[in-house]
Amino acid sequence: MNVFSTAILIVFCSLLGSAFSDTCLECLAINSTVCEGTEVECLGNAGCMTASQIYKHGDKNYKSLYRSCANTTFCGNFASMTQDPNVTIRTYVSCCEGDNCNTNPFYIPTENSTLNGLKCPSAYCEDTTGPCDGDLKMMECRGSETQCINYGGHVQDPNKYQNDYSVQSCINPLGCRLNFKCLIAVEEIKNVRLECSEGVKA
Template sequence: MSSFSTTGLLVFCALLGSAFPLKCISCLSKTSTECEGESEIECPGNCMTGSQHFHNGDVDVKSLYKGCANESLCGLFGSLTQENDVTIRVNAVCCSGDKCNDDEFFLPKEDTEPNGLSCPNAYCKGTNEECESDQEIECKGSETQCVEYRGRVKNPDDSEDDYSAKGCINPDGCKFNFGILIAVEELERILLDC
């Protein structure tokens, strides 16, 4: 076979592959690390598996998403800590290939080493006015920025609350803020400042 026909065949195969959408596993579990009733969905790009751990006092929820990839989120790990009892961790893994997103729930191991940064530490539920506090929180691992947030949020249990908080966040979490979350939905933003 000549090099021209080999190149032509490779180009034809690439075009043929791009003409058909990718098949991805699809499911959403807001309160579990396993999806019930997985199905199949056609996606124009890559597939994605997203894992999230949301902890707020007595509420401790792990969530899992499988489906079409939001390409801007691929490879991101978001981490946020407010007070010592409010944390959100979320990880997005993308892949290319039919039904390649069969990954299990996965979050990178938490780095608990202090990184030298301290941030204002405040958490108020039921208000989106500034939450005042003279306390600070010692930031750890990849959480190398301070954050202040005020707004209204829909929680994993579908309840809605106003929050005002200050704490530590990593660059991915700040850059993509609520766009990266699985089972927490921002309803109204008053302020997000990193």
Template sequence: MKSILVSLSIICAVTWTVDAGTCNECSKVNSDTCEGKSCDCPNATQCMVVSELYQVRNKSYHSIRKACNPGFPCGGLYISNFNDAFVRIDIHCCTGENCNTDNYKMPPEDIERKGKICPACFGDGLTECISSNTERCIHPDDLCGDYVGKIKDPGNNIKEFNFKGCVSALGCIYKLKALIGVEEIENIRFTCVPGK
């Protein structure tokens, strides 16, 4: 997450040519809105609004980021499901001067599950969770994720946890670095393998 914020800050710190576009820039954890400043972007860059839903057991957090799009794919980027936990990110892109003024919005979830089957469990601590539970993934290209590590959640709580469950293919590439409200403190393992 820090690397993405740093790269977004660098993008705004650079002075671009006169014909460069502008986007709003701000980021706020545990909020549906953020008010930003206008930021210069290179010609080919779109603006984006990143909406994040992070849900663990009975707690749910929304977070938002507005910025120039440094090349992230538009639409659903990261969807993870595990027992008692859920993470979802949507990137809304637009073109035009400061067009990314919208606030938090998450499209309805595609409830028809078309993917493969993955083991599913969620646990506290730095040991691998073991469970006979499984889940069918949402998309055909979703993979089975297996994570053990320590994070700081959107409520500023540092937690050790582990999960197994469905992760989007892009989520497996970006891993926790794509998240707004979650900061990874220690990564012991994050692997993705095809489901059955």
């Protein structure tokens, strides 16, 4: 699922509306964990953030990093989706207070790999946004991935490659709620279908 792989650059914009301001480092590293930022002023005194992402799609493995002013909606959040064996997405956002404090390195928490007793339909199709039922099977979900996602859309990956995708898989609730808003360098060009439901007992 090129499908999750995240909003064109994750636009984690600064919060507005306060007379106070911090300075933070801002940069975007696509398919790299090295991101040397330039100093920007952030209105709202909300602090700074670093967002890390692993996006696996077939034999491609992208690690990307984004630094900027903090959006507290995302601070401390971990989004996770697994469509076995084609697509895996993990995104984590850490926040800090103090001028230019967001120098921390690339970091993704280790996802709990223990089976959680739930399962979801699993399917992956390219070149279509319609139902992907041909190779449909049930997969057992792990860790925090307690929901099922059914997605179809036109997506651009970190290499600027665009295609139609249809995916069903396990996902954690936060990943389903934030979807492309929490992703780095993956742009949803067109959303045809995005449905989430609770996993069923295995």
